[in-house]
Amino acid sequence: xxxxxxxxxxxxxxxxxxxxxxxxxxxxxxxxxxVLNREPYSSLIPPQQVRALDCQVISNPVKTGxxxxxxxxxxxxxxxxxxxxxNATTGSGNQLAQAEAGGxxxxxxxxxxxxxxxxxxxxxxxxxxxxxxxxxxxxxxxxHLDLQENYASKKDATSSNATASESSTTKSTVAxxxxxGGEPVFYASTCSVLGYxxxxxxxxxxxxxxxxxxxxxxxxxxxxAGGLLVALLCGSGEYTDKEVGDAFRAAGLAHVLALSGMHxxxxxxxxxxxxxxxxxxxxxxxxxxAVLAFVWFAGFTPSLLRATICSLLGMATGIWGIKSPMIRIxxxxxxxxxxxxxxxxxxxxxxxxxxxxxxxxxxxxCFEPVTHRFLxxxxxxxxxxxxxxxxxxxxxxxxxxxxxMPGGIIASVVVSPLVSLFMTVGVGAIILSLLWAPxxxxxxxxxxxxxxxxxxxxxxxxxxPALELP
Numbered sequence: 512x513x514x515x516x517x518x519x520x521x522x523x524x525x526x527x528x529x530x531x532x533x534x535x536x537x538x539x540x541x542x543x544x545x546v547l548n549r550e551p552y553s554s555l556i557p558p559q560q561v562r563a564l565d566c567q568v569i570s571n572p573v574k575t576g577x578x579x580x581x582x583x584x585x586x587x588x589x590x591x592x593x594x595x596x597x598n599a600t601t602g603s604g605n606q607l608a609q610a611e612a613g614g615x616x617x618x619x620x621x622x623x624x625x626x627x628x629x630x631x632x633x634x635x636x637x638x639x640x641x642x643x644x645x646x647x648x649x650x651x652x653x654x655h656l657d658l659q660e661n662y663a664s665k666k667d668a669t670s671s672n673a674t675a676s677e678s679s680t681t682k683s684t685v686a687x688x689x690x691x692g693g694e695p696v697f698y699a700s701t702c703s704v705l706g707y708x709x710x711x712x713x714x715x716x717x718x719x720x721x722x723x724x725x726x727x728x729x730x731x732x733x734x735x736a737g738g739l740l741v742a743l744l745c746g747s748g749e750y751t752d753k754e755v756g757d758a759f760r761a762a763g764l765a766h767v768l769a770l771s772g773m774h775x776x777x778x779x780x781x782x783x784x785x786x787x788x789x790x791x792x793x794x795x796x797x798x799x800x801a802v803l804a805f806v807w808f809a810g811f812t813p814s815l816l817r818a819t820i821c822s823l824l825g826m827a828t829g830i831w832g833i834k835s836p837m838i839r840i841x842x843x844x845x846x847x848x849x850x851x852x853x854x855x856x857x858x859x860x861x862x863x864x865x866x867x868x869x870x871x872x873x874x875x876x877c878f879e880p881v882t883h884r885f886l887x888x889x890x891x892x893x894x895x896x897x898x899x900x901x902x903x904x905x906x907x908x909x910x911x912x913x914x915x916m917p918g919g920i921i922a923s924v925v926v927s928p929l930v931s932l933f934m935t936v937g938v939g940a941i942i943l944s945l946l947w948a949p950x951x952x953x954x955x956x957x958x959x960x961x962x963x964x965x966x967x968x969x970x971x972x973x974x975x976p977a978l979e980l981p
Contacts, residue, residue: 532842535849539856546853548694552587554612558695560592563657564612565705568650571810572625574749580698581625585654587612615854617696618656620648624702628724629749630731646704647724650810651716653708657701722808723747729944733955736962740937743930746770746809755966762972763919767930770809771864772818777934778805779822792830799826813861816852820844821868838872841865859911863904870903871896893924909980918975926972929965936961 523530538544552558566585573582590612626632627645646652707713723745730737731750738750748756748768759768767773782801783794799822806819821844828835845865848855855861875896882891897920905915916922940954 526839528839528842528846532845535846546856548615549853550586550613550615552612552614552616552695554587554590554614555610556590556592556594556608556612558616560594561590561658561695561697562593562607563591563655564616564697565589565653565655566616566618567653568648569615571650571746572620572648574622574747575619579622580619581622581648582617582619585616585618587614587616588653615694617694619696619698620654620656620702621699624648624699626749630728632749644703644705646706647717647720648704649716649720649723651707651713652720653705655703655705656697656699659698659700719807729941729951732951733958736937736955736959739962739965740934740941740958742768743774743934744805744809744937746812746815755969758966758970758973761916761977762922762926762969762975763916764922764926764969764972766814766863766867767926769814769860770812770818771814772821772868773927773930774809774934775802775805775815775818775822777931778802779826781935781938795826795829799823802826811852813852813855813858814864816855817844817848817861817864817868820847820851838869841868841872859907862907866903866907867900870899870901872899874899874902890924893927894920897921897923913980914977916975916977918972922969922972922975925968926965929961929968933958933961933965 539546554561565588567588568583569586570584574580575582588611589609591607591609594606594608624645625648628647648654707717726745727741727747727750730741733740735752735755738752739755742748742751742756751768756768759765778801779798782797786794786797802819802822806815809815811819821840824840824844824847825837827833828840848861875892875898878895878898879891882894885891886894900923901915901917901920908915937958940950940958944951944954
């Protein structure tokens, strides 16, 4: 009995952080402990009365499913709106006022405004909806937005497929989301770029935006293959063929297009392979630099932030010679992520990212004895990991989307190596093209050949029917 108690105490001591993470998940998702919004909307003018605003973009603009709008998160600086008054000239009893504002909001920008400098998406004469000062719309830029009088219904406003043309006749300028403290959602009609901060950090953010724009211009010359590289290396899906994007999702490979740990592992492994002659710690430091450079260029998403924290923790333990199971590192990563970005907690990509990795770590080894009997060792390990990820993530996928893709288990095993090869050749081709421009065209043909070899199995797996909830 004494020995069992000692073993139980030892188990809790060794796995205390994992147990704490499970308890925290239960408390937060059961809503017994509320998640407060750190940056709620604050201004003398209520959000329902806002007609214009000045803000700073703090996330990469993401194109919605309709293709007519871009969605991004902003930090409010100043708002203008109608307040109650006795202004006889307006006839409405309201007058325009201006006030300082704070907090975060989600804004939808017209595609023509965001894409004004994008290759292949030139707008020589912007419509009245986007009339204003045009410039590079990337993370860190300041914008002035005049808002539309109509907006989509509350349900549509929080959807990535909501569009201004599909809006209802509800007369308001804001839809308030019920997620993560109720951030307001605004639809812009007239947009103006105010520029970046006149500081060293502002210049770094502007340089990053220019690098992303130049990268898109280079990849545009490589056609569909370049569009896929933009999605894989930049996190932007504007140039990904719609049919191909749908095929990835239908095949259960949406995680390939979403920036995640696979992409960080690719760049960390690439740096370690190229510079492996300098020793283990030197390779880890260079891998860390490669990871940070990629994250700086691509920008954070919930899944990429999780992967970055895990990578940093793993590299730190490797540099300091600390041995720790990966599941404990994932648990510590969860707490750090919760402190850094608590607003990610209720996003689907956050939940699937943690569940998939937990399934790989906890269930993957359980299936390996079975898979090793029938498959070669590398394939058996990949299949086991894929099965573990699928089992852990399926409940959330069914509850949120109502479907699951059983073909994704095998599709990941087949397609992931092809994606790694495609990215390796693509990165090499990009570097050579930048060093000597005439190489761009022949290398583009090579990348497109690999792209064709990659897309064929993706489309084949996309034909496997999905399982849907009745």
